[in-house]
Amino acid sequence: MSRLVVVSNRLADPRKTASGGLAVALGQALQASGGLWFGWSGKVVEDGTPGEGDVHLQTAGPVQLATVDLSREDHDSYYLGYSNGVLWPVFHYRLDLADFDAGFIGGYRRVNQMFAHKLAALLRPDDVIWVHDYHLIPLAAELRNMGCQQRMGFFLHIPLPPPLILAAVPEHEWLMRSLFAYDLVGFQSEADVAHFSRYVGTETSADILGEHEFRAFGKTLQVQAFPIGIDVDEFTALGRGQEAIDMYEQMRDEYSRRRLLLGVERMDYSKGLPQRIKAFRQLLQNYPENLGSATLIQIAAPSRESVDAYAALRQELESLCGSVNGDFGELDWMPVRYIHRSVARKRLPGLYRAASVALVTPLRDGMNLVAKEFIAAQDPEDPGVLVLSRFAGAAEQMRDALLVNPYDTTRTAETMQRALQMPLEERQRRHRALLQQIREQDVHWWRQRFLNALNAV
Numbered sequence: 001m002s003r004l005v006v007v008s009n010r011l012a013d014p015r016k017t018a019s020g021g022l023a024v025a026l027g028q029a030l031q032a033s034g035g036l037w038f039g040w041s042g043k044v045v046e047d048g049t050p051g052e053g054d055v056h057l058q059t060a061g062p063v064q065l066a067t068v069d070l071s072r073e074d075h076d077s078y079y080l081g082y083s084n085g086v087l088w089p090v091f092h093y094r095l096d097l098a099d100f101d102a103g104f105i106g107g108y109r110r111v112n113q114m115f116a117h118k119l120a121a122l123l124r125p126d127d128v129i130w131v132h133d134y135h136l137i138p139l140a141a142e143l144r145n146m147g148c149q150q151r152m153g154f155f156l157h158i159p160l161p162p163p164l165i166l167a168a169v170p171e172h173e174w175l176m177r178s179l180f181a182y183d184l185v186g187f188q189s190e191a192d193v194a195h196f197s198r199y200v201g202t203e204t205s206a207d208i209l210g211e212h213e214f215r216a217f218g219k220t221l222q223v224q225a226f227p228i229g230i231d232v233d234e235f236t237a238l239g240r241g242q243e244a245i246d247m248y249e250q251m252r253d254e255y256s257r258r259r260l261l262l263g264v265e266r267m268d269y270s271k272g273l274p275q276r277i278k279a280f281r282q283l284l285q286n287y288p289e290n291l292g293s294a295t296l297i298q299i300a301a302p303s304r305e306s307v308d309a310y311a312a313l314r315q316e317l318e319s320l321c322g323s324v325n326g327d328f329g330e331l332d333w334m335p336v337r338y339i340h341r342s343v344a345r346k347r348l349p350g351l352y353r354a355a356s357v358a359l360v361t362p363l364r365d366g367m368n369l370v371a372k373e374f375i376a377a378q379d380p381e382d383p384g385v386l387v388l389s390r391f392a393g394a395a396e397q398m399r400d401a402l403l404v405n406p407y408d409t410t411r412t413a414e415t416m417q418r419a420l421q422m423p424l425e426e427r428q429r430r431h432r433a434l435l436q437q438i439r440e441q442d443v444h445w446w447r448q449r450f451l452n453a454l455n456a457v
């Protein structure tokens with residue numbers, strides 16, 4: 001059996017709790033198959049030389065970890081600058097937030113080259129290499145330049161925007177050509193695959209050989225949607241743990257006379273947080289029976305704080321939460337509980353379970369695993385209701401959620417009210433269907449389908 005080599009910028013850090021969807025899912029997928037996990041150590045060396053970094057080797061169960069430090073300059077240009085200041089906003093349709101500073105691309109190329117060099121030294125001829133996310137699009141091209149002939153697949157965890165948005169990135173042609181160094185490219189949703197196909201059709205002279213097959217730059221590439229899932233059994237087991245039970249009981253006792261609405265994410269402008277608070281304000285305004293009762297717990301974990309757009313979002317969110325509390329709060333009731341921290345993963349299922357309604361309302365999201373975790377954590381006899389943005393990748397699969405357009409504040413408020421009022425029978429029926437869906441297409445299904453497709457190329 002060939003060894004699986006997974007490459008991603010972020011690895012799961014057991015000391016931290018909110019690592020984002022990619023690290024959570026990959027940690028679970030790798031536990032199942034074993035292999036090598038290669039990526040950034042999370043460490044920044046202040047006076048390090050650009051393009052250089054020490055490699056650290058560690059073993060974690062069946063997984064070998066190989067991580068590389070980044071110099072300050074590389075971190076700021078490759079990670080903060082190009083990955084999170086250009087690719088992240090553009091791929092989430094936010095051209096207004098992109099900083100096309102010409103200096104960033106140099107760091108992005110340099111780190112991809114450095115990763116390729118360090119990784120190549122660890123590779124075996126029959127390894128299967130699976131590269132993840134927007135930080136590492138050109139990695140296969142760099143490995144191929146060095147003569148690596150292994151099977152290579154790429155999975156994009158974030159959306160791929162339509163061609164005319166993508167074309168705003170000055171290096172879009174180079175990025176898209178780099179994808180053809182892989183044997184298989186996977187996206188989260190059919191919408192992303194359609195955007196890829198349209199891009200190739202309009203911006204390149206590639207041949208579209210079939211729905212999933214493209215030929216350009218002397219290479220044939222398979223492209224397909226592989227919607228990522230969660231480990232439902234693991235998450236359900238977590239929910240039976242003492243920490244989750246304690247959390248649930250604590251919330252139930254503290255909010256016994258209230259109805260809880262819950263939002264959990266990284267503090268990111270793609271998550272639609274200001275729009276959500278505005279819709280919650282309308283819920284209180286338009287449906288006064290919720291006054292003194294409906295409480296929104298909003299957990300927004302710190303993320304990428306040295307990127308300007310993130311700092312600005314934090315200020316906006318704090319001001320919106322403050323004004324809702326000021327306008328509607330009572331001595332014994334605060335409508336919004338805003339917490340700028342992460343929740344320990346072991347307690348998370350208890351929090352989800354205590355909520356009557358989950359608000360997963362991103363403006364754009366590759367998938368969104370919180371939506372799936374919320375469903376996995378519910379009591380099937382008395383489940384909470386999922387309000388889900390139609391712009392999350394998860395909306396293609398989770399048709400039994402209450403789907404909303406998060407830009408439409410009035411309708412979102414209306415849907416929050418509908419969720420709070422939903423009869424038990426309808427809640428059970430929707431939850432049953434959603435649970436079945438996330439069970440059928442879980443993280444193991446995702447990994448197996450991707451690897452089967454890669455091995456079949």
Ligand code: ADP
Nearest residue numbers: 018020021024265266299301342343368369370
């Ligand atoms: P993203 O990958 O954009 O961060 P996802 O919803 O796909 O969004 O994945 C987020 C993952 O990180 C989930 O597993 C979720 O439980 C975890 N997470 C996100 N925010 C928090 C938080 N505030 N506290 C604890 N865990 C969090």
Ligand code: G6P
Nearest residue numbers: 010019020021022023133157158
């Ligand atoms: C999203 C991205 C991941 C990233 C995660 C957390 O899930 O798709 O690649 O790891 O957010 O962001 P961070 O910048 O902390 O790695």
